[in-house]
Amino acid sequence: xxxxxxxxxxxxxxxxxxxxxxLLVDISQRRARAVLGILLVLxxxxxxxxxxxxxxxxxxxxxxxxxxxxxxxxxxYQRAFPQEKNTIIVVIKGKDSTLAGRAADxxxxxxxxxxxxxxxxxxxxxxxxxxRNGILYLSRQELQSFANRVTDAQPLIAKLSQDPSLSxxxxxxxxxxxxxxxxxxxxxxxxxxxxxxxxxxDTQMAGQFYQLPWGSLMGGGAAAAAAGEQRFVIxxxxxxxxxxxxxxxxxxxxxxxxxxxxxxxxHGLDLGITGEAVLDSExxxxxxxxxxxxxxxxxxxxxxxxxxALRSLRLVSGVLLGLIVGMxxxxxxxxxVIGPFNLISVAFAILFIGLGxxxxxxxxMRYREEIFAGAPHPEALQRVAHALGGALSLAALAAALSFxxxxxxSYAGIVDLGLISGTSMLIALLMTLTLLPAFLTLxxxxxxxxxxxxxxPRLTSALVxxxxxxxxxxxxxxxxxxxxxxxxxxxxxxxxxxxxxxIDPHVEGVKVFRQLLAEPGTSPYRIExxxxxxxxxxxxxxRLDKLPTVSQAVTLASYIPAEQSEKLAVLQxxxxxxxxxxxxxxxxxxxxxxxxxxxxxSFAGRLVAFSMAxxxxxxxxxxxxxLQSALQRFHHRYGDNPQxxxxxxxxIMGGLPPELQRLGMALTATPVTLQSLPEDLRTRYITPQxxxxxxxxxxxxxxxxxxxxxxxxxxxxxxxxxxxxxxMLVEGGEAVLGAFQEATVIALVTISLLLLLVLRCWxxxxxxxxxxxxxxxxxxxxMSYLGLSFNLGNIIVLPLLIGLGVAFxxxxxxxxxxxxxxxxxxxxxxxxxxxxSGITTLSAFGSMAISLDPGxxxxxxxxxxxxxxxxxxxxxxxxxxxxxxxHSPREQGIAQDEGR
Numbered sequence: 085x086x087x088x089x090x091x092x093x094x095x096x097x098x099x100x101x102x103x104x105x106x107l108l109v110d111i112s113q114r115r116a117r118a119v120l121g122i123l124l125v126l127x128x129x130x131x132x133x134x135x136x137x138x139x140x141x142x143x144x145x146x147x148x149x150x151x152x153x154x155x156x157x158x159x160x161y162q163r164a165f166p167q168e169k170n171t172i173i174v175v176i177k178g179k180d181s182t183l184a185g186r187a188a189d190x191x192x193x194x195x196x197x198x199x200x201x202x203x204x205x206x207x208x209x210x211x212x213x214x215x216r217n218g219i220l221y222l223s224r225q226e227l228q229s230f231a232n233r234v235t236d237a238q239p240l241i242a243k244l245s246q247d248p249s250l251s252x253x254x255x256x257x258x259x260x261x262x263x264x265x266x267x268x269x270x271x272x273x274x275x276x277x278x279x280x281x282x283x284x285x286d287t288q289m290a291g292q293f294y295q296l297p298w299g300s301l302m303g304g305g306a307a308a309a310a311a312g313e314q315r316f317v318i319x320x321x322x323x324x325x326x327x328x329x330x331x332x333x334x335x336x337x338x339x340x341x342x343x344x345x346x347x348x349x350x351h352g353l354d355l356g357i358t359g360e361a362v363l364d365s366e367x368x369x370x371x372x373x374x375x376x377x378x379x380x381x382x383x384x385x386x387x388x389x390x391x392x393a394l395r396s397l398r399l400v401s402g403v404l405l406g407l408i409v410g411m412x413x414x415x416x417x418x419x420x421v422i423g424p425f426n427l428i429s430v431a432f433a434i435l436f437i438g439l440g441x442x443x444x445x446x447x448x449m450r451y452r453e454e455i456f457a458g459a460p461h462p463e464a465l466q467r468v469a470h471a472l473g474g475a476l477s478l479a480a481l482a483a484a485l486s487f488x489x490x491x492x493x494s495y496a497g498i499v500d501l502g503l504i505s506g507t508s509m510l511i512a513l514l515m516t517l518t519l520l521p522a523f524l525t526l527x528x529x530x531x532x533x534x535x536x537x538x539x540x541p542r543l544t545s546a547l548v549x550x551x552x553x554x555x556x557x558x559x560x561x562x563x564x565x566x567x568x569x570x571x572x573x574x575x576x577x578x579x580x581x582x583x584x585x586x587i588d589p590h591v592e593g594v595k596v597f598r599q600l601l602a603e604p605g606t607s608p609y610r611i612e613x614x615x616x617x618x619x620x621x622x623x624x625x626x627r628l629d630k631l632p633t634v635s636q637a638v639t640l641a642s643y644i645p646a647e648q649s650e651k652l653a654v655l656q657x658x659x660x661x662x663x664x665x666x667x668x669x670x671x672x673x674x675x676x677x678x679x680x681x682x683x684x685x686s687f688a689g690r691l692v693a694f695s696m697a698x699x700x701x702x703x704x705x706x707x708x709x710x711l712q713s714a715l716q717r718f719h720h721r722y723g724d725n726p727q728x729x730x731x732x733x734x735x736i737m738g739g740l741p742p743e744l745q746r747l748g749m750a751l752t753a754t755p756v757t758l759q760s761l762p763e764d765l766r767t768r769y770i771t772p773q774x775x776x777x778x779x780x781x782x783x784x785x786x787x788x789x790x791x792x793x794x795x796x797x798x799x800x801x802x803x804x805x806x807x808x809x810x811x812m813l814v815e816g817g818e819a820v821l822g823a824f825q826e827a828t829v830i831a832l833v834t835i836s837l838l839l840l841l842v843l844r845c846w847x848x849x850x851x852x853x854x855x856x857x858x859x860x861x862x863x864x865x866x867m868s869y870l871g872l873s874f875n876l877g878n879i880i881v882l883p884l885l886i887g888l889g890v891a892f893x894x895x896x897x898x899x900x901x902x903x904x905x906x907x908x909x910x911x912x913x914x915x916x917x918x919x920x921s922g923i924t925t926l927s928a929f930g931s932m933a934i935s936l937d938p939g940x941x942x943x944x945x946x947x948x949x950x951x952x953x954x955x956x957x958x959x960x961x962x963x964x965x966x967x968x969x970x971h972s973p974r975e976q977g978i979a980q981d982e983g984r
Contacts (some may be wrong), residue, residue, distance in 0.1 A: 098474065098842065105473035106295055106466060113465050117523035123519055127409050138415075139424035152494055154807070154815040161614055161807045164771045167204055167320060172331070172338065173359035173608070175315040175596055179352040180297040181315075182743055185210070187347050187355075188315040194341045195319060201337045204320035212749070213762040219655070219750045220645040227651050231658045235300045236272040238661055241747070245666050248740045250676050250733035254683050261694045277301060278691075278707035285714040285737040288728075289721060293352045296736050298743040316606075321361055329368050331361040340740060359546070359608070360809075366593045367586065368427070370937040380933035382437050386924050390441070393920035394448055402523040403444035406515035411436055411975030414508040422500055429500035431943075432508060435884075438928030439483055440512035440919040442891060443476055447516050449917040450790045451524065461528040465521050473517070475898040478842055479891035480513035482835050488886025489831035490880075493823035498880065502827075502931035556964040563961055570865035577868050580875040581817020582789055586939030601787050603636035609792065611780040611799050612808040618758075621776035627802050628780055633795045635781040640758065640769035648755055659751050667748030672741060676733050681724030688715040777805075786810060817876070824879045831883040835890055843901070851965055852897050855957035856889035862957070863950040870949075877939035878946035888925070889954045892918050893962055906967050915959065922955040 111121045150159060162169050174191065178184030190205050195205045209218060219227065234241070243256045260271035280296045287294035321334030338357070347353050390400045411433060418425065418432075441606050442699075450472050454464035487509065490502030543780070600606045613628075615621035618640060625637035645651065677683075691712035698705035722728035769777045780799055784791040796814045799806050832853075839849040860882060867873070874881075899914045900906065909915070929951060932944025 088159075095844070097564060101477070102470065104472055105517060106469045106476065107682050108517050109465055109469040109473070110462075112518045112521040113462055113525045116525040119518055119522040120526070123522075124410060127412050130412045133416045134419060138421045139419075140430060141424040141426050150496075152815075152819055154811060154819075157805055158807045158812060160611055160642075164614055164775055165612070165768065165777055167206065167318075167768055168612070170320065170331070170361045170364075171359045172319040172321055172334070172357065172361050174319065174338070174342075175314060175356040175358065175600065176317065176347070177314045182297065182299040182301060182739060182746070183295065183352055184315045186742060187345075187353050188317050190345055191317055191341065191347060194345060195317070195338070198337060198341070201322055201334045202319050203322055206318045206768070208314070208318065210421070211762055211764075212736040213760075213765075215746060216749045217645075217756050220648060220651050220753050220756060222651075224650055225645055227654055229833045231654050234302065234658060235661055237540055239271060240273070240277075241302055241662055241667070241744070244740060245744055248737060248744065249674060249682055250729070250737055251683060253737060254680075258687060258690060261690045265693060265697055265926050266909065273301060275704040275707040278704075278711045281736060282707070282711040282714045284732065285711070285718050288732055288735055289717065291692045293350055294735055295352060295739045298740045299746070302743065303746060314421050314606075318359075323361070329365055335362065335365060352451045356592060358593045358596035358598070358600065358886070362593040363584075363587060363597065366591045367583075367937070367939070368587050370591075381934075382434055385927040385931060386437065387443060387925045389920065389927055391447070391478070393916075393924070394444060394452070396448075396452070398524065398527045399452065401527075402520050403441060403448060405523060406444055406512070406519050407437060407440055409519060410440055410508065410511045414504065414511050417507065417511075418500075418504045422503060425504075426500055428497045429504055431940075432501055432505045434928055434932060435505050436508045438925040439509065439888070439891075440515075441924050441928075443480060443512055443516040444520060444919045445924065446472060446476060446479075446895060446917045447520055449913040449920070453913040456599065461525065465524070469517070471899075471902065472895075474842075475895050476513060476516060478838070478894050478898075480509045481838060482890035482894070483887040484509040485834045485838065486831045486883050486890075489827040489834065489883050490823075492830060493826050495820050495823035498823070499829075501880075538917045556967040557962045559960060560968075563858065563964075567861055570861050573865035573868040574861060577864050578873040579817065579821050580873045581813055581820070582787075582792070583813070583876060584787070585875055586877050586937075586942070587802065588936065588938060598787060604781055604783055606787060607782055609782060609786040609810045610808055611782075611796070611806050611810055613775045613778040613780065613799075613803045613806050615778060617774050618776040619771065619877060621778050622784060624803060625778050627778040628778070628799065631798045633783055633791075633798045635783040638779040638781070639776060640761065640766065643761055643765065644758065645756055652753065652755065655751055655753055662747075662751065664748040664751040667744045667751070673733065673737055676729050678727070680729050680733070681719075684715060684729070688712045688719070689967045691715075706825075728768065780806070780808075782810070820876060820879065821874075824882065827880075827883045828886070832884045835886055839890070839894075843897075848897060848901065851962070852890060852893045854965065855893060855962045856886055856954070858961060859889055859950065859953040859957040860885055862953045863946075866949055866953065867946065872942070872945060872949075874946075875939070875942055878943040880943070881950050884947070885950045885954060888951060889958065892922060892954060892958045896958065896962055897966070899965050906963050909963075918958060919955070922958075924950060926951045926955075 150156065174188075176184045176187050176191070179502050180185060188210055192205050192207050192210065215467060219230070222230065240256065244252060246252070246703055247255075256271075257274075257277070260274055264274075280301065284294050284296060319334075319338070321338075323330040324333065335357070342348070342355060347355055387400065387404065390403055394403070413431070414436060418429070422429075433711045440710070447468060450468045453463055454467045455461070459467060484506040487502045487506035490498045491506075493499070511746075584594060585595070588597075589595070597608060600608055613621075613624065615624055621639045622641050625639050625642075628634050629638035646736050688711075691708040695705040695708040695712070698708065700706065700709060718728075718732070769779075782791070782795045784795065786792045786795060792810050793814060796806070796810050800811070836849060839852055840846070845850075864886060872878075895914050895918055896909065899909055899912065904912065926948055929947035930943050932940050933948055935944060936942045
């Protein structure tokens with residue numbers, strides 16, 4: 085026992101509190117209409133306030149305390165380089181790099197014309213600077229190879245730059261064929277041109293998009309050769325954080341623009357949209373859809389279970405009314421005191437329904453027991469208040485403390501959930517002690533014969549006969565063995581800190597994001613470092629380049645091409661053969677000449693002669709005959725139809741004028757210096773104060789958490805000031821994990837102290853806490869065996885498990901402390917109320933488990949598993965423990981009778 089004076093004081097406080105509860109229930113019963121009227125007015129006011137003030141802060145950057153060191157570094161970086169925050173990335177792949185580049189340019193121009201939705205648009209490697217100087221970023225060998233291909237294609241380039249039309253191309257092809265038939269040299273790449281022309285004809289007749297890749301035909305795509313096969317448009321949208329989907333208007337506008345510009349597969353392009361803002365939007369949509377489904381399913385299943393448990397329309401109605409009023413009051417109070425909800429705190433609704441229903445079930449089943457035992461309504465309410473008021477209060481306070489344990493942590497996003505959900509437990513208790521007695525007074529339950537004192541006699545009888553009476557020591561021994569076996573599984577438990585795991589893997593944003601992660605050069609998971617100046621940035625980048633997990637470290641100086649003088653000399657020699665001025669302003673395509681159809685027919689005949697001269701089995705001969713066959717089919721279908729011929733010219737010649745211009749610009753490349761780099765590139769790497777940014781790319785695919793940990797820790801050893809998404813995920817994950825470990829300890833300590841103060845007995849406190857610790861052990865072990873890992877969505881389960889378990893255990897322990905031995909306790913409404921409370925709460929969490937949102941589903945699965953373990957430990961382990969402390973002759977007599 086606790087020291088006697090303290091014990092005496094606590095007894096007086098307990099009696100005073102219990103007397104106040106009995107008085108509250110009595111007032112609610114005697115002034116039922118007034119109580120319900122007051123609650124109705126408060127509910128209407130709360131509902132009105134909620135409807136006019138409801139808001140959700142969807143800014144996920146506020147989820148973790150900004151006072152943490154890595155958060156301060158991250159926000160300092162974002163202030164220096166704001167262009168990289170909350171971006172949309174459009175990935176454009178074309179049939180060739182030239183097509184992708186032109187699509188990126190068109191899209192960027194369209195986006196810049198809509199500044200109300202897009203505040204910044206950037207194309208890496210795009211713009212006139214890279215069109216002119218991009219070729220200098222090729223190696224010397226690549227540049228020389230390009231120059232050789234352009235030299236071979238010089239006759240083709242010279243002729244077509246003068247007449248970029250289908251007639252001009254056919255004339256050149258006829259000359260090349262005549263030259264070959266007369267024994268001259270073949271035009272380099274002639275068979276390649278035949279193949280591409282045949283594709284253009286075939287795709288037109290098939291109704292498919294195609295355009296000749298003039299970049300590769302004329303030397304490799306000019307500057308596009310340095311840009312790669314895919315292009316990126318990086319967009320910083322205007323966000324509205326007062327909306328449930330801040331980026332939704334910008335995304336809607338972007339998709340409309342893509343459709344208007346015909347940037348789709350039908351026009352030879354494959355576009356994907358991803359980025360931080362898009363992933364957040366995808367998660368918000370699935371969370372909203374999943375929450376709506378879960379909330380609706382929770383209500384439906386709970387109504388069904390309440391009907392089964394209580395078997396009374398009036399009792400079910402009273403419990404549901406208390407839940408609805410309590411939720412409305414909690415929502416309004418949260419908006420009034422705390423302000424807008426965040427993406428985590430909105431989950432309080434499901435938690436409130438799942439946990440708040442417990443008080444109503446306990447009250448109603450005990451009330452029904454008293455009524456069926458013959459007590460009149462007022463006396464039944466007084467008996468319930470006297471017998472159950474303390475246990476309900478202790479359960480509500482324990483549940484509230486398990487939520488309030490989140491408040492002192494550094495996980496800012498969960499603090500609001502803790503405050504709101506913790507207070508909601510107290511509101512649920514208040515509704516149980518006021519609204520429910522008032523409601524039952526106006527619609528009291530009917531008396532039943534004493535033989536039907538419990539609503540589920542068969543189930544109760546089964547509980548009485550279960551083997552704990554006979555095998556308590558065996559049950560505890562088996563539990564201890566299972567606990568020992570669970571320890572290795574607990575040690576294997578893992579924590580997944582990557583938020584990608586909480587987003588539907590089938591949505592576009594995630595699929596495109598993972599494709600980018602697979603390539604080191606395109607990985608969105610890059611580490612950022614801010615150095616005092618460019619010189620120190622270059623020195624640090626050189627050290628980072630040597631790390632085994634780093635692919636490359638990029639600074640502004642990385643955009644200065646190496647060996648420029650040698651490369652420029654190659655281009656100057658090429659300018660003599662292919663003068664750039666003849667390419668920079670090529671003529672636009674004009675409608676085909678009237679005789680183009682006849683020229684096509686004549687050209688088809690020459691292809692036969694060419695094939696025979698080359699040999700029909702040779703590559704050139706085969707390409708010529710395939711083109712001739714395609715032209716015959718074209719003529720058979722379309723004849724000399726001007727529209728068809730014009731469409732064919734667009735397919736064959738449409739990409740030529742811009743490619744000639746690109747080639748002309750590439751041939752005019754000039755020396756690149758830091759001062760000549762474009763301003764939009766400079767601002768991404770150098771601040772006005774001279775601070776320099778280092779961009780560190782990973783070598784491995786950071787879809788693996790192990791690879792991400794290695795990458796971050798390697799870089800931090802060289803640059804402790806490193807920031808960026810990988811650092812945020814690793815450091816943030818550690819902060820979240822630490823926060824919940826802290827919350828678990830806080831919940832465990834505060835609830836244990838609460839139980840010790842209220843129960844005033846070490847033994848009884850341990851009896852309540854022991855099954856909970858076992859439930860926690862079995863929950864973590866089961867997660868490990870089932871392949872479930874802790875993540876940012878389900879890690880709240882351990883603190884909640886403690887509050888849940890105490891709430892259930894205290895009802896049984898309190899009734900046992902009142903003098904009811906285990907055998908007779910199992911014949912009361914208490915274990916049935918615990919069972920149905922647990923099943924009802926389990927249904928709420930189970931509805932989350934089938935959510936469309938992986939994060940909510942993960943939380944639902946983990947909470948369901950934890951609650952199942954709590955119920956097993958409360959209904960099996962706790963009675964076995966209590967049996968060891970029961971010395972009632974009546975208990976021994978019942979055990980002997982059952983053994984006969």
